[in-house]
Amino acid sequence: MTAALELDRLSVHFYNGRHDIAAVREASLSIAAGTSFGLFGPSGCGKSTVLRVVAGIELGWSGQVAAFGTPYRAGQKPQGRLRRDVQMVFQDPYASLHPRHSIRRTLEEPLIVNGIADARRVAAEALAAVGLPPDIAPRTPNALSGGQRQRVAIARALLLKPRLLLLDEPTSALDMSVQAEILNLLMDLKAAYGMTLLLVSHDRDVIAHVCDSAARMRAGLIEAILDRPALAAV
Numbered sequence: 001m002t003a004a005l006e007l008d009r010l011s012v013h014f015y016n017g018r019h020d021i022a023a024v025r026e027a028s029l030s031i032a033a034g035t036s037f038g039l040f041g042p043s044g045c046g047k048s049t050v051l052r053v054v055a056g057i058e059l060g061w062s063g064q065v066a067a068f069g070t071p072y073r074a075g076q077k078p079q080g081r082l083r084r085d086v087q088m089v090f091q092d093p094y095a096s097l098h099p100r101h102s103i104r105r106t107l108e109e110p111l112i113v114n115g116i117a118d119a120r121r122v123a124a125e126a127l128a129a130v131g132l133p134p135d136i137a138p139r140t141p142n143a144l145s146g147g148q149r150q151r152v153a154i155a156r157a158l159l160l161k162p163r164l165l166l167l168d169e170p171t172s173a174l175d176m177s178v179q180a181e182i183l184n185l186l187m188d189l190k191a192a193y194g195m196t197l198l199l200v201s202h203d204r205d206v207i208a209h210v211c212d213s214a215a216r217m218r219a220g221l222i223e224a225i226l227d228r229p230a231l232a233a234v
């Protein structure tokens, strides 16, 4: 079966004006469709950079990247199905949601832009799928709790029925009790939608709770791939 994601010697370099930073160094991994894969390691090891490449946000890379058998092209935004198949949820829902747009507008706009009929109904279904009541639709993000905001960000990522959901520290800005709720929601949605998850977290317990396998990164390198028993062991 085609892998949901395949990275082959992915490298990303940044230049900060004084020297070269090798943020990702020849990282290779393969994620089977329908599984949850974790990426963990210390701050600055390159986790978000990997996700940003896969999300099509970071375009300056070398190596090979393919999602569901479709190759990416370095320097180019993913197009067509690839653009819809891969969606990302960011760490801080406050920063990723427009502060003055209502939740309804935040959810309906991507649908309208993508020419999807019946935006109002699809947006309402997405809210229900993440366990939010319909009466929050007219509110702006500041009138929601942190957990509710992250649910809206997840609902937005689900609108285009992605096959691969990228999650960059999706719970680290939330209270402990809310963290578990959001992780459980993500696992339920994965099962309901048949998605593949790629979850970045610095928290090994979070990775072990959610993931079937994971990669440990350090200084831009993938040091080890851990299977389920290895994850549970620590």
Ligand SMILES: Nc1ncnc2c1ncn2[C@@H]1O[C@H](COP(=O)(O)OP(=O)(O)OP(=O)(O)O)[C@@H](O)[C@H]1O
Residues within 6 Å of the ligand: 014, 015, 016, 021, 022, 023, 041, 042, 043, 044, 045, 046, 047, 048, 049, 050, 202
């Ligand atoms: N746009 C950029 N310009 C220059 N350097 C960058 C840029 N983005 C990331 N870096 C550098 O690349 C390295 C990897 O950063 P990255 O954000 O991927 O780490 P991370 O593992 O996600 O860390 P954290 O756990 O703190 O989120 C770091 O040294 C970072 O400073």
Ligand SMILES: [Mg+2]
Residues within 6 Å of the ligand: 047, 048, 049
């Ligand atoms: Mg990061």
